[in-house]
Amino acid sequence: MxxxxxxxxxxxxxxxxxxxxxxxxxxxxxxxxxxxxxxxxxxxxxxxxxxxxxxxxxxxxxxxxxxxxxxxxxxxxxxxxxxxxxxxxxxxxxxxxxxxxxxxxxxxxxxxxxxxxxxxxxxxxxxxxxxxxxxxxxxxxxxxxxxxxxxxxxxxxxxxxxxxxxxxxxAVPNSAHKKIEYPKYSIDDEEYYFDDNYIEDFLDVKGQEVAKRAALISAAGFHNLLLEGSPGCGKSMIAQRLRYILPPLCSDEILDIAKLDALEAKEPQFKPLRSFRAPHHSSTTASVFGGGSYRAKIGEVGLAHRGILFFDELPHFSKGVLEALREPLQDNKIRISRVNAKVEYPSDFLFVSAMNPCPCGNLLNAQKECRCSELDIQRYKNRLSDPFLERIDLCVVMQRVNPNDKATLSSSDMHKQVIEVHKRVKLRGQNRFTAKLSDAETEKYCVLDSEAKGILDMAVERFALSFRSIKKIQKVSRTIADLDESEVIQKRHVLEALSYRRR
Incomplete structure (x- = not known):
């Protein structure tokens, strides 16, 4: 039997x-x-x-x-x-x-x-x-x-x-479901949790007001961010602190992050803190995207799901890695095909990157002389293709470090603003972050007033913006309007969004 x-x-x-x-x-x-x-x-x-x-x-x-x-x-x-x-x-x-x-x-x-x-x-x-x-x-x-x-x-x-x-x-089960013990709030019967312990605080970043503003917009709408500046100006500091001000997580998302921890053989923490993955620029394509000869294993892109994927020294990553990254940045998933296995992973992450203005890093530094030739600088920047850069919503040139710079915004203050935006987005009926909206959803939620529409039309003519760039400007404007507690996107919101466009 x-x-x-x-x-x-x-x-x-x-x-x-x-x-x-x-x-x-x-x-x-x-x-x-x-x-x-x-x-x-x-x-x-x-x-x-x-x-x-x-x-x-x-x-x-x-x-x-x-x-x-x-x-x-x-x-x-x-x-x-x-x-x-x-x-x-x-x-x-x-x-x-x-x-x-x-x-x-x-x-x-x-x-x-x-x-x-x-x-x-x-x-x-x-x-x-x-x-x-x-x-x-x-x-x-x-x-x-x-x-x-x-x-x-x-x-x-x-x-x-x-x-x-x-x-x-x-038989009687000997385990009851454990509740998540973190600050929370409810929207439409769904509970959202957040961690208010800011291990790394934005108060440590002196000055750099434009970059911190861009980081706030990035966190509120999950917009991809590129920070460009001289060595030591605070690019990595901002990227590392960004994870602590990201939007809250529902219980299913917390469990998903714990699942990815377990897949990496780490002890799951069950904390409402999004993951932060920072592969080295020498990482292989297989380690970044996943692979394996028989069983396709998950890579850094998959492990960054619902969190941050940080590429420091962006132009030093191989051309193959940067171009392959275009697919998950666009579709929020990664497909791995092998002879014995075809696997698709979700990869809905916030992409944050940092780079120097030139190979030696001193191009924007008034006190130090740049040692690079024009050809060296051009080759350095040409490693980033236009189709790849079009998938980045916010590009910021960092300011020069000044000894008189002071700390202004704390992570706690910034996180409160992000939470308020998250509530507005959910109450509006959005199921996804603003940066992840489809074209139809963009038209529905990113409503511009007449002045804002006129400014955007002028920008399309002047800068020859692609369809993707137009949609990204609309989405960034929507997040800025949410931070401003505005129902409709106004002229000043579009102008600020345009200021973050890569030139």
Missing amino acids: MKMVSCATYEGIEAKVVHVESTLTKGLPSFSVVGMASASINEAKERVKSALLSNEFTFPPKRITINLAPSDVKKEGSQFDLSIALLIALDYLSDDLSEWFVFGELGLDGAIKENIQLYPLLLSLANQKIIKKAIVPYESLEKLSNIPNIEFYGVKTLNEAIELLKNSSE
Whole structure:
């Protein structure tokens, strides 16, 4: 008689349900696992044998076949150990076990061990709404209880799991959904959380009022930002502080960010703080976008989802990386195609970049002499193509550092303004950040008065703006108007948006 429980494996960064089936039949004693199992799953046979024998179970002298269905999907991971052991130990049980999801790595003594990869697997299954209850390692309950709508049954040993399934009708989940303990507010029955601990504060940035204003606009509308200036003028400081003033997160977004942390083998924090990814300019295309010969793994672009992707020394990145970045900047997703796998990742991030005005960095410095020839400067700037630069909404030339510069705006003050804009956007009915609006949504929400429209028409004629550039100016103007608490985009909003256009 065949028995079955459910487990899961990865397909890209999403979970794929795997049905673990078993039959114990008469014949020469053997133990085989079929269904495109990886080496880690085949090694599970020895762990399962040892765990059963260590807990006074007689290993059945039968032909044991474990099938992992569907058979055309490669299965990886040690989370299948407990499923296999339970099917063998409970072969005599007549109850239907098909509704149970079972996850856990077995020790040789039958102890059930924690696996950091369980969190993204279970979160993905929960998002797909295909799981109701799961047996998991007891040590993982603290993390897993952050995932809503799943009943978790934590077990410490193989014997506990066996007893639980023997009396499954009386089993009680031992984990309640954990609430997020951070400041929050509600809009249309959705709660949004934010962190008011500003570890890096904009008060540390002296002067640079134009750049800080651009950073505020960037954070409020999720507009891509390019900072250009001499070395040491504060470009990286502004970029690093930007993450602390970004818009609040709903619970689903917090869980998504924690899932990406777990995929990178980091301990999930479950904080309403968006990620900040800053790959080095020598990074390869595969490390930035993801890749792999068999299984396409996630890269920096995917890990920056819902957060910031920061490119310092922008022109020093390879031409291939910069041009490949145009797709996720436009479509908010990245596609990786390999012979054995085709994967699509969401990559809805805020792109922030910094560059020097010339290779030596002294072109804008009045006290230092620039050592670059005109040809060197032209080659340096030509590394950035016009189609790539068109995808950047705000371009700012940083001011010269002055010893009399003072701190003006704190991160707390800026974040309050961003939160107010976020509330206005949500109450207006926008489901996306202003910078991410489609063309139809841009026409609906970015309404210009007659004077503003006249200024924009003049700019189109004078600067020969492309269709994409026009839409970006409209969106930036909409965010500036929101900061100004204006329902309609006015002339001054369009003029400020035009001032951030790259010349």
